[in-house]
Amino acid sequence: MRPGTRLRIVATSALFAAIGCEDPPGAEDAGPYEACSGVTLGEACLGGETECREGVVFPGYFCSQPCDADADCLQLAGHGPAVCEQFYGGRQCALSCDDDADCAVGTACIEAERFDGTTIKLCQPD
Numbered sequence: 001m002r003p004g005t006r007l008r009i010v011a012t013s014a015l016f017a018a019i020g021c022e023d024p025p026g027a028e029d030a031g032p033y034e035a036c037s038g039v040t041l042g043e044a045c046l047g048g049e050t051e052c053r054e055g056v057v058f059p060g061y062f063c064s065q066p067c068d069a070d071a072d073c074l075q076l077a078g079h080g081p082a083v084c085e086q087f088y089g090g091r092q093c094a095l096s097c098d099d100d101a102d103c104a105v106g107t108a109c110i111e112a113e114r115f116d117g118t119t120i121k122l123c124q125p126d
Contacts, residue, residue: 024106024125027052030063032074033082033095035106035125037061049074054089056112060125062104064092079104085122086115095123 027040036052045063073082073093080102097109103123
């Protein structure tokens, strides 16, 4: 390795970490509706009420749960209301939002198109 190469690699890694280019945490460290690593897809998230599932935006995974209606969704204080929506893998819960402040860690408020063509704003992995 040439002199200074290791420093550039470390400095570049530190820069990526500082600007948010880190991988999301594994399911065991991510709470409800937070982003999680796709490596842990299907595993229980922190607290056991949700599991790491595929989001509307690919690639992107977040802690969610299957549902039939909004009443099935875990509600979190300080965030937008959780709603039951049709995703590619079936119906699951997600936080609805007006802006990023309504979202959980590692997610952002995006406008998503439903299968019927209408739109909704949901917190999804960013």
